[in-house]
Amino acid sequence: MSVRLGQVVDALGGELHGAGRDTEIARIAPLDSAGPDALSFLNNPRYQSQLATSQAACVIVAPALREAALARGACIVTPDPYVYFARVTQLWARLHGRGAAPGVHPSAVVHESAQVHPTASVGPLCVVERGAVIGAHTRLASRVTVGADCAIGERCILHPGVVIGADGFGFANEGGVWIKIEQLGAVRIGDDVEIGANTCIDRGALGDTVIEDGVKLDNLIQIAHNVHIGKNTAMAGCSAVAGSTTIGAHCTIAGAASIVGHLQLADNVHVSTNTVVTHSISRPGHYTGVFPMDENAQWEKNAATLRQLYRLRERIKALERKNQDGPAATQQ
Amino acid sequence: MSVRLGQVVDALGGELHGAGRDTEIARIAPLDSAGPDALSFLNNPRYQSQLATSQAACVIVAPALREAALARGACIVTPDPYVYFARVTQLWARLHGRGAAPGVHPSAVVHESAQVHPTASVGPLCVVERGAVIGAHTRLASRVTVGADCAIGERCILHPGVVIGADGFGFANEGGVWIKIEQLGAVRIGDDVEIGANTCIDRGALGDTVIEDGVKLDNLIQIAHNVHIGKNTAMAGCSAVAGSTTIGAHCTIAGAASIVGHLQLADNVHVSTNTVVTHSISRPGHYTGVFPMDENAQWEKNAATLRQLYRLRERIKALERKNQDGPAATQQ
Amino acid sequence: MSVRLGQVVDALGGELHGAGRDTEIARIAPLDSAGPDALSFLNNPRYQSQLATSQAACVIVAPALREAALARGACIVTPDPYVYFARVTQLWARLHGRGAAPGVHPSAVVHESAQVHPTASVGPLCVVERGAVIGAHTRLASRVTVGADCAIGERCILHPGVVIGADGFGFANEGGVWIKIEQLGAVRIGDDVEIGANTCIDRGALGDTVIEDGVKLDNLIQIAHNVHIGKNTAMAGCSAVAGSTTIGAHCTIAGAASIVGHLQLADNVHVSTNTVVTHSISRPGHYTGVFPMDENAQWEKNAATLRQLYRLRERIKALERKNQDGPAATQQ
CATH class of the missing domain: 1.20.5 (Single alpha-helices involved in coiled-coils or other helix-helix interfaces)
Structure with missing residues (x-):
């Protein structure tokens, strides 16, 4: 199933040059592997050398590269080619019917007191517990658990195996024996949040664990009780945040990084892969602590x-x- | 729904001073955010400065702080305020009906040869395989798998996504090709064990993997085949133990720490966050190996x-x- | 239920010495704990001292140890005792009926357009989405998700909680807001692949994520979008590979190791536990980067x-x- 370039610019804007609106695109592909049926994009000027030799039917480029692109063939000119490419993938998915249908799959187990918005999609074998709330257009893929009293905002995506609202890890030690601290809080998740496969977000001990709007979490991430993650922060796979830590907005936490408990991270903090954050960070910046590999x-x-x-x-x-x-x- | 202070001390002991038994408590809260309807606690003397200004209806304190607490308002005096607080949360959960009902949820898949104690709770979409045993008052939250012939003791809690008794990772290499070693052992878990969301405990290759009484495991932990974890040891999220390692009793393993295979760790060993334990530890103590973070x-x-x-x-x-x-x- | 030594050598070859074919074996056990009803093996010459005192009914040994083994009692002589032991465990499992029955468990949710080979086994509460393909003799244990259009080869084992084909983690940043890049690729998994509990393999952004024949992945592993893992490579628990990285054939990646994105690792590369691979590796060898633990x-x-x-x-x-x-x- 193909898409015409005219459909693309009608939906997403941008100037189409060097090709007719009826040119058909069968796939989206990177510059170096794009065939003559593919739409491609040039985001990083580092790859400009690939432009001249690319076989793509059309290349999405920034205004500065319009001439170089036209010398090769068709192009769509737009201020931010990578964002445009992202929107093309969304258009592609929409036109190919990849979205989830609204409604609760019959194999899901949804408590009668839970509130699932009619436009939300609760996939196969999900569990939505007592008092949980699932917002409009939110999608629980499959085998997702949303615990009692937890709230998920609008347009969120929760991938398979996600666990929202398991008990936080809290115990008092009495003569060597651990006494459970019941976790009486919940989890509150904003709008436009995406949560990767098998990631866990624990409920708070007294107050709630909070994930603000636009946060993106990759797979196998651990978010402990009473953590607070600010707007539009992104965390890559296998990273972890210990209890009661607050992370600011617009941070990026790379894969397998760990942040210990009871810290404060400012907005716009960027933590490198596998780095262990052991103290609060009050200044925006890029922080690293990786032991170098060697033979x-x-x-x-x-x-x-x-x-x-x-x-x-x-x-x-x-x-x-x-x-x-x-x-x-x-x-x- | 509120609880009277009289109910609290009747159930848990401690001396109530400065307030009537009928004083109603609507919530439990930390000192600094407690309102006049909240019961709070002062555990760490470091936070004593918060005592004078706290708005809490009543504060749980140690005997040494009785006078300071009374100068502010009502208090409950008890030898260990943090343990008392833990028991208050348990009372709270009980009075608010947060416990799981005994029985097997109709969506769970329990093999006919499995033995589930009538007081145990097997939640939605759990799988209990052939010959598995689930002890009295144990709770499998939702989407938990307990593999064939594995045994779980009494009063355990297994959070969503837990996998008990998947195959250990064992192969012999024959000319570059991996030949599977069937994992013929099982997993034996004692009483009062709690296991966090998406944590995995593999079955043994020949003998069993063993988790002793009172062990507490957080989320996303990997316990490999034939590991043995001693009584009341606690492990935080994303930590991992490789095959055939023995950990003593009363140890604490912090988040994302790794312990390689075939080691022996003594009792009362404390391992810091993200530390890699590469050799056996015969002396109790605190062990660390974290690469410091920097700009x-x-x-x-x-x-x-x-x-x-x-x-x-x-x-x-x-x-x-x-x-x-x-x-x-x-x-x- | 016991097995006769004659059955073992008839099925697996090797020379039986010092015991009759009718000798019954009740279990398989390591040398140091084997009782007189056990079949054991001596693989590592380091443990040769355990040979003389082992109570095992019969010990699998290499030709060089035939005399030493016979001086103690019965033995099976074979060129590679560890591979032979692996095959004995397989025989054991087969004779004890531990295999999974072919067919789809009634609680599994399999899309009508998915192709599940009649000899494959889809366990309880699995999800197989639109257009997915499950090859001959492959086993999905329980609570496994195989996403749309993903293909699993023959004789694979996917343990509980595995997620194949969740969206890769891809976003473009527009003024601080993350714009989702729909993940239009899939996951292709070869034959004889084993995947541990709660491990996640994401679908590709444009092309596919590829796992070649004979790859073995342990529990709680993260494989990001467009990763390519070569034949017979093995990765231990909690390891992670970031997007678009290619790993060669016959590599071993130890537990909790991380490999960052867009790298190339040659064949026969061996990465130590908890090592962070931050640059491509073009030469076979053993690579390490672990911060040493200390008091x-x-x-x-x-x-x-x-x-x-x-x-x-x-x-x-x-x-x-x-x-x-x-x-x-x-x-x-």
Whole structure:
């Protein structure tokens, strides 16, 4: 099933050059693998060299590249080609009927007191517990659990295996035995939030765990009780946030990063892959703490030295003292 | 729905001062956000400054703080305010009917040969396989799988998405091809164990994987085949234990920590967040191995140096030799 | 239920010595815990000392250990005892009827357009979406989701909670707001692939995510969109691969290792536990990047120094300059 370029610009804007509105597109593809039936895009100027040789039927480009693109063939000119490409994928999905139908799949288990908006889609084998609320146009893919009293906003997507509102991990220790602290809060999720497969967001201990509008969470993420994540923050797969930490808006947390509990992260903080955030961050910026990989033999040497690092510093200090005293001493 | 302070002390003990038994409590809240309808608690003396200004109807305090608390208003005096608070949350949940009803939800798939105690609760869309045993008062929340021949003790809680008794990861390599080692053991879980959402505990290869009484596991934890975890040990989210490792009793393993296979950890070992335990630990204590986070630019400098750390040590050695020889040389 | 040694060698080959074909075996056990009803194996010569004292009815050994084994009692001699042991566990499982019956469990939700081979087994509460293909003799254990248009080969095993074909994590940023890139690709999985509990493999953005024949993935693994994993590569629990990375054949990725996006890893690359792979690897070998664990007090000293590592190098440089100039200076 194909789409005409005219349909694309009618729906999404942009200037079509060098090709007729009836040109048919059978697929969307990256520049280097696009065939003559494909619509492609050039986002990163680094890949400009791929433009001239691309076989794509049409390439989405920024205004600055209009001439270079036209020299090759058809193009759509738009201020932000990557955003335009994103909207093309959405158009594509819509035209190909990939959306979920509204309604509750008969195999889902929805408590009678839960409120599921009629435009929401609750997929196969989902569980929606007592008092939970699912907003308009929100989609629970399949095998999603939304716990008691948790609320999901509008236009959210929850992928398979997501667990919202399991108990937070809270215990008091009495003579070596753990006494459960019942988790009396819930989870509140804003609008336009996407949550990846098998990700878990625990309910709060007393207050609620809060995920604000526009937050995007990848797969297998752990969000502990009473965490608060600000608007439009994105977290990549296998990252984790411990209890009661607040993350600002417009942050990006890379894959497998960990943020310990009871911290405050400002807006616009960017944390690198596998970094462990152990203290609050009050300034926007890019933060990293990744141990560098090496060939194993080389790593073994360095790791052994690393465990003596403090002593190395002491040895340097001693040398520095000697080198200050030394000349004087030899003058005696 | 509110609870009277008299109900609280009747159920849990402690001395009520400065308020009538009929005082009604509408919620439980932390000191700094408690309103005049809330019961609060002061556990950590660090937060004592919050006591004077808290609006709470009543504060749970230790005997040493009785006078300070009374100067503010009502209090319940008890030896361990945090344990008391935990029990209040349990009372709260009980009075508000938050417990799970016994019985097997009609959507669950329970093999006819499985033994589910009549007081146990098997929630929606759970799977209990052939020969599995679920003990008294144990609760499988929703979408939990308990594999063939696995046994869960009494008063356990298994949160949504938990998988008990999937195959351990065992293969022999024959000319580059992996030959499956069928996992013939099972999983045995003691009493009072809690297991967080989407956590996985694999069945043993020959013997069983064993989780002893009182162990608490958070979300998204991986417990490999033939692991043995001792009584009352607690592990936080995203931690992992590789095959055949034994962890003692009363240990705490922080979030995203990893313990490699075939190790022995003594009782009372405490492992910090994101630490990788690569050798056995025979002494109780606190163990850490976290690469410190920094601003990215600073990290890049340090990481580059780190890969040369062994050579730095060599250079220090060379300097030390020179500094021992040097004075002698200049005396010539 | 027991098995006769004659059955074992008839099915798997190997030479039986020192015991009759009718000798009955009630279990398979490691050397050190095997009783007189057990079949055991000696794979690693390191454990040869356990051979003499083992109570096992029969021990599987390599030809070089035939005499040592016979001096103790019965043995089966075979070129690769560990592979033979693996096949014994398979025989054991088969004889004890542990296989899954073909067919779709009535509680599973299989789209009418999905193609499930008649010899495949789709367990309880699985979801197989529109256009998905499940090959011959493949087993979906329970609560597995296979997304639209994804294809699983023959003889695969997908453990409980696996999610194949959730959306990859792709967004364009427009003025701080994330615009979803619909994930238009699928997931293609070869033959003889095993996938552990709660592991997630995302669908591709434009092309497909590809897992080749013989790949083995443990539990709680994240495979992002457009990743390509070569034949017979094995990845241990909690590891993760970010988008568009290609991993070669016959690699091993240890537990909790992370591989960032857009990299190329050659064949026969072995990555240690918790290592973060941040650049492409073109040569086979063993790569490591684990921060060493220490007692917490010692770690604190070293970690503090680590953040000054770059300055330490500067101080060494300064000392080296001084020590070159120094002797000359004192000669003046």
